[in-house]
Amino acid sequence: QSALTQPPSASGSPGQSVTISCTGTSSDVGGYNYVSWYQQYPGKAPKLMIYEVSKRPSGVPDRFSGSKSGNTASLTVSGLQAEDEADYYCSSYAGSNPRVFGTGTKVTVL
């Protein structure tokens, strides 16, 4: 099972929105509503931001939202803040290899 495909980088100015894509296949992202997103600062452990495509855990700002269309899931960060500068990873159920991660996207706040 290959890693899900994410763009290496994305950027936006403070206050703007940035959207990160996570592309898989009908056997993973497209087939089930079990995509999750993680935020990771350098040298730190990842943090869950979104689960089941669009659900936010308690404590995650509502500036973070998730969606899915076909084989591509997306994470949108609205009202970008300096603290949103981090790496972001998606993950999906993928059958026999039930937890597959994306390649990761570095978000830069300009």
Place this chain on the structure above:
Amino acid sequence: QVQLQESGPGLVKPSETLSLTCTVSGGSISSYFWSWIRQPPGKGLEWIGYIYYSGSTNYNPSLKSRVTISLDTSKNQFSLNLSSVTAADTAVYYCARDLYARIPEVDCSTTNCYAGWFDPWGQGTLVTVSS
């Protein structure tokens, strides 16, 4: 709140077995799935496998032949053994609680039928494979 802490040697010789333990505090290990995930320096995340409190396990097919995950409910700990390590196994190893969901449309007798997401994570521990 649940917290996880990895422990184990930071240096392992090639061909030997990497052994790590994750201690869970603030909650019982006797529920949920519990996963190991790794991240080579400068690279992305890779799921290694999970264990359920019943003892049932599921591993990444690419690592399955070398991985064993076990559980000690009396100590609220779960462990990772990765055998025959090479330099490619050098990574930060994370343990995490795996909040699983049964997928109703998937037949468990033919494939894994549990999706999951990870929360919380341990802080991670760097394991270097070198002689």
